[in-house]
Amino acid sequence: MNRDSKVRTTIQHTASSESRGTRVTRRLPRRSPIPAVVAAIIAASALAQPAAAQENGRGARGAAASATSTAQTVAPPAFAPGRILVAAKAGVSDAQFEATLASHGGRSLGRLRGMRAHMVNVPPGQSEEKLAERLARHPHIEFAELDRLAPPGSTTNDPMLSSQWHLPKINALTAWGASVGGGTIVAILDTGIDPSHPDLAGQLVPGWNFYGNNSDTSDPNGHGTAVAGAAAAAGNNATGVASVAWGAKLMPVRIADANAYAYWSTVAQGLTWAADNGARIANISYVGVAASSTVQSAANYLRSKGGVVVVCAGNNGKDEGIAANDSMIVVSATNSGDSRTSWSSYGTFVDLAAPGDSIYTTHVGGSYRAWSGTSLASPVVAGTAAMIKAMRPDFTPAQIESALYAGAVDLGTAGKDSIYGYGRVDAAAALAAAGTVSTDTTPPTAAITSPTSGSATGTVTVNVDARDNAGVARVELLVNGKSIGSDDTAPYSFGWDTTKVADGSVTLSAVAYDDRGNSGLSSPVSLKVSNAVATLAAPDATPPTVAILSPSSGLKVNGNVTISASANDAGGVAWMQLAIDGTVVSSTTTGSLNYKWNTRRERTGTHTITLTASDKAGNTAATSVTVTK
Structure with a gap:
C-alpha cells in the first residue's frame, strides 16, 4: 500500500522496523461496504477483494526501534473493475451522450453530484483501459478515465506545543494574533475523524460517510484523525496539541475503507457534498488525485462557491509527472531544516511546500502521535488557507492562493520550482499578504480557436483558448448570443449541436470569467449551418461488413496461430474487437486486425473466435468461426 502518511511512535500492535520505515498491518473486514453512489448499481466493490492491504513505510522512521515481526499484505487493484469515469463536453445533450456510450458498448450508471462526469459500466469481457481510451477520442467526450484507487498520502497553553516544531517554523504563533480560522469550515476528505478525541470533539460539524452511505464519520483507521489534528485541532484548551487553524471547524467526509483506500469517484463526491454543505476549505491527503479530471471538476465546483482545495503531492520521492492545474493547491513536504524530505514527491504540479516530517498530532482513541508524510504537509496549508x-471572508479562491504564494518562503531555485512550488508556507506572511492583496480588475481573454470559418452540420466541436493573470474560472460558449454550456476545466471544449438552430448564418462567441467576476468576450466567429440537405438523406442503418480471414472454421490449430480479420463500411469503421471464447483479446479503431494466438495455453477442445465491429453511426455486426485444438 503506497500510503502517503505513516505513524511514528511506540507501536503496540504487530510491526517491524525497516531501514526506510515502519510497516504496520491493518486488516480489512471480511466484506467491505460499497461507496454510496455505486451501491445500487454494482454488485461488489473492488475494496472487498483483498484480505489485507500493504502499507509502504517509505518516509517514516519508527520511534520504537525494538518493534519486531512483519506482516504479509496484498495491495488492492489499481482501479475499480467494471466501471470508468466519463464526462461529456459542454453542450452535448444527455441523449447524445447515451448514444455515444451505447455505440461503444457502455451505459451510464449515474451522474456524479455537481458534475458532468458519469460512472459508466464496462461490459463483461471488455478492458476498462481500452474503453476509456476509445471514448476519450470521441468528439462528444471531454474526458474518460479509470476510476483509480487513491492511497492516503500521513502560542497557546497546549502542553504538547513544544513537540510541534512545525508551528513556529511557519510562524503560526505570530499569525494567531490576526486569525485562528474562526468561522471557517475545513472539510477533511479521509477515513473519518475520531468524534470523542478531546482535541477534536468540539471542532466537528456534521459530515457524511460516502464509503458506507451513512452519517457515521468515525475513523476506523487513524489517518483522517491525524490529518484533521494537523489542520484544526482545538487550541488554547490546556489539552494535547495545537493546530494551525485551531479556531476553525472540521467537517469529516469519509471517502475510504478501513485500510484508508479511496477511489477518485468517492473523492469527487465528497468534494461536491462538502461544497454544498458549507465547507470552504477542503483537504485531500491522497496520492494521485491531482491527476484526475473528475476530481478537478469537483474541485472547480467548490471553487465556484468560493472554496479552496488542498491536496498532497505524494510520498514516492520522485517527479510524479502530473500536469499543473488551477483547480487545487498541491503540497510537497519539508523537514525541520527547510529541505524536501527524501520521500516527498515533486513535479511541476507542486504549488507549495509545508512541514511534513514528524508532525505531532491527534490519534484515534484520544492519544497523540508523530506522523510523517505529505498527508501532514497538506493540512498545514489547508489550515493556513482557513x-x-x-x-478575509470576501476573498475569492484566487485571492487566497495569491496570499499563500506571496507569503511563502522561497526555497531552492528562485521563483516557482518543481520541488517547493512558490516556497514553504508561512502563515504570518500569508496573512500579512492578505491585507495587501490588490483587487484584480484585469479581465480574462478568450478566443475561439476552431472552427473559425466555413459550414457546420451535425455536432461540431468548438475549442476555446482562455487566459487570465489569476486563473480562469469558467468559459461559456454563446451561439447567436445565447449560452449553450459552460466548461470549467482547460482545455475548454464544447459539443455544439447545430440542429438546434435554423440553417443559415450563425455567430459564435465565448466568454471567459475569473474568480473575481471579471469577464472577457472573444471576437465573433461566423459559420453557415446547413443541416437541411443532410436531413434529407436516410440515416445510416447498414452495419459494417465483417470477416475473419484466417483461420477458417473447422480448422485444427496448434502452436502460434495468426488470426486475421477485417471490417468495411461506407461511412467508416469506428472500432473492431476480437474475442476468444467470449474474452476480448484485441481491439482496434481501423478496419484491419491481426492477432497472434498462442494455443499452447488453451485447453484441448473446441474454441470460438468472434469478431465484432461498429461503424461511425453505431451499427454493429459480428461473425464467428469455430476451431479445434
Whole structure:
C-alpha cells in the first residue's frame, strides 16, 4: 500500500522496523461496504477483494526501534473493475451522450453530484483501459478515465506545543494574533475523524460517510484523525496539541475503507457534498488525485462557491509527472531544516511546500502521535488557507492562493520550482499578504480557436483558448448570443449541436470569467449551418461488413496461430474487437486486425473466435468461426 502518511511512535500492535520505515498491518473486514453512489448499481466493490492491504513505510522512521515481526499484505487493484469515469463536453445533450456510450458498448450508471462526469459500466469481457481510451477520442467526450484507487498520502497553553516544531517554523504563533480560522469550515476528505478525541470533539460539524452511505464519520483507521489534528485541532484548551487553524471547524467526509483506500469517484463526491454543505476549505491527503479530471471538476465546483482545495503531492520521492492545474493547491513536504524530505514527491504540479516530517498530532482513541508524510504537509496549508478565509471572508479562491504564494518562503531555485512550488508556507506572511492583496480588475481573454470559418452540420466541436493573470474560472460558449454550456476545466471544449438552430448564418462567441467576476468576450466567429440537405438523406442503418480471414472454421490449430480479420463500411469503421471464447483479446479503431494466438495455453477442445465491429453511426455486426485444438 503506497500510503502517503505513516505513524511514528511506540507501536503496540504487530510491526517491524525497516531501514526506510515502519510497516504496520491493518486488516480489512471480511466484506467491505460499497461507496454510496455505486451501491445500487454494482454488485461488489473492488475494496472487498483483498484480505489485507500493504502499507509502504517509505518516509517514516519508527520511534520504537525494538518493534519486531512483519506482516504479509496484498495491495488492492489499481482501479475499480467494471466501471470508468466519463464526462461529456459542454453542450452535448444527455441523449447524445447515451448514444455515444451505447455505440461503444457502455451505459451510464449515474451522474456524479455537481458534475458532468458519469460512472459508466464496462461490459463483461471488455478492458476498462481500452474503453476509456476509445471514448476519450470521441468528439462528444471531454474526458474518460479509470476510476483509480487513491492511497492516503500521513502560542497557546497546549502542553504538547513544544513537540510541534512545525508551528513556529511557519510562524503560526505570530499569525494567531490576526486569525485562528474562526468561522471557517475545513472539510477533511479521509477515513473519518475520531468524534470523542478531546482535541477534536468540539471542532466537528456534521459530515457524511460516502464509503458506507451513512452519517457515521468515525475513523476506523487513524489517518483522517491525524490529518484533521494537523489542520484544526482545538487550541488554547490546556489539552494535547495545537493546530494551525485551531479556531476553525472540521467537517469529516469519509471517502475510504478501513485500510484508508479511496477511489477518485468517492473523492469527487465528497468534494461536491462538502461544497454544498458549507465547507470552504477542503483537504485531500491522497496520492494521485491531482491527476484526475473528475476530481478537478469537483474541485472547480467548490471553487465556484468560493472554496479552496488542498491536496498532497505524494510520498514516492520522485517527479510524479502530473500536469499543473488551477483547480487545487498541491503540497510537497519539508523537514525541520527547510529541505524536501527524501520521500516527498515533486513535479511541476507542486504549488507549495509545508512541514511534513514528524508532525505531532491527534490519534484515534484520544492519544497523540508523530506522523510523517505529505498527508501532514497538506493540512498545514489547508489550515493556513482557513486562517486567511476567516480574516478575509470576501476573498475569492484566487485571492487566497495569491496570499499563500506571496507569503511563502522561497526555497531552492528562485521563483516557482518543481520541488517547493512558490516556497514553504508561512502563515504570518500569508496573512500579512492578505491585507495587501490588490483587487484584480484585469479581465480574462478568450478566443475561439476552431472552427473559425466555413459550414457546420451535425455536432461540431468548438475549442476555446482562455487566459487570465489569476486563473480562469469558467468559459461559456454563446451561439447567436445565447449560452449553450459552460466548461470549467482547460482545455475548454464544447459539443455544439447545430440542429438546434435554423440553417443559415450563425455567430459564435465565448466568454471567459475569473474568480473575481471579471469577464472577457472573444471576437465573433461566423459559420453557415446547413443541416437541411443532410436531413434529407436516410440515416445510416447498414452495419459494417465483417470477416475473419484466417483461420477458417473447422480448422485444427496448434502452436502460434495468426488470426486475421477485417471490417468495411461506407461511412467508416469506428472500432473492431476480437474475442476468444467470449474474452476480448484485441481491439482496434481501423478496419484491419491481426492477432497472434498462442494455443499452447488453451485447453484441448473446441474454441470460438468472434469478431465484432461498429461503424461511425453505431451499427454493429459480428461473425464467428469455430476451431479445434
